[in-house]
Amino acid sequence: MTLQRVGFGVDLVDYGSAWDMQRVLHAQRVNDQIDDIALLLEHAPVFTAGKRSDPADRPVDGTPVVDVDRGGKITWHGPGQLVGYPIVKLPKHVYVVDYVRRLEEALIGVCADLGLDTGRVKGRSGVWLPADPTRPDRKVAALGVRVSRGVTMHGLAINCDCDLAAFDQIVPCGIRDAGVTSLSAELGRDVTVSEALPLAERHLTELLSWSDYDRSPDLVGPEEPTPSSQQTPIRYALQPLT
Numbered sequence: 001m002t003l004q005r006v007g008f009g010v011d012l013v014d015y016g017s018a019w020d021m022q023r024v025l026h027a028q029r030v031n032d033q034i035d036d037i038a039l040l041l042e043h044a045p046v047f048t049a050g051k052r053s054d055p056a057d058r059p060v061d062g063t064p065v066v067d068v069d070r071g072g073k074i075t076w077h078g079p080g081q082l083v084g085y086p087i088v089k090l091p092k093h094v095y096v097v098d099y100v101r102r103l104e105e106a107l108i109g110v111c112a113d114l115g116l117d118t119g120r121v122k123g124r125s126g127v128w129l130p131a132d133p134t135r136p137d138r139k140v141a142a143l144g145v146r147v148s149r150g151v152t153m154h155g156l157a158i159n160c161d162c163d164l165a166a167f168d169q170i171v172p173c174g175i176r177d178a179g180v181t182s183l184s185a186e187l188g189r190d191v192t193v194s195e196a197l198p199l200a201e202r203h204l205t206e207l208l209s210w211s212d213y214d215r216s217p218d219l220v221g222p223e224e225p226t227p228s229s230q231q232t233p234i235r236y237a238l239q240p241l242t
Helices: 016-028 096-115 164-171 183-187 193-208
Strands: 002-007 037-041 048-049 072-078 081-089 119-121 126-129 139-150 149-160 213-215 234-236
Touching: 002 193, 016 037, 016 081, 016 149, 037 193, 072 081, 072 164, 081 193, 096 119, 096 126, 096 139, 096 149, 096 193, 096 213, 139 183
Parallel strands: 002 037
Antiparallel strands: 037 081, 048 072, 081 149, 119 126, 126 139, 139 149, 213 234
């Protein structure tokens, strides 16, 4: 898979330009004119809304929102957030849910490399920190994908050192009983996009090679028992379609 660094820092990428780029690459990948590719970038500030977005989740001040053809609901992209758009052809034996889990696992790996323990929350996509007695579940990375003609679009975003105040204007991902956080906020130090970028590249390359991998167990809350089956990572191998 080719990893293409599109724009960061002073070269923030306009959302519309990145979406146009995705569509061109998607058509080329569908027709086998290119191999799998992942765009990695940092956006200029923008709100985007997936197909399941609720009008009540949008900015109360009427700030414009870009409606897109991905799954999920409303989110924010902007400086300090690493965004990845894999344009990959899914093997016939790979279900969309497995693709999403692999993206999550890649981001869980990035967090682990930086010293932050994260995981999945049952029933919610993305990468999370579990609730504690004073704070709710907190999302550090979000996902929203589209698969058309067997090829993926859109993808993932992990908050590095972004201004979390932007999320106060919306109901992020339509989830009202959880929070949003960043690597910097959780680790107590400045974690830049530049620091997270090579880690994301390595984990995405590994997880999108479609080899077997150890899937991290779901997180549990402070008052929930930890099932014995979730105490260690679960080895996950693809099963052929029957």
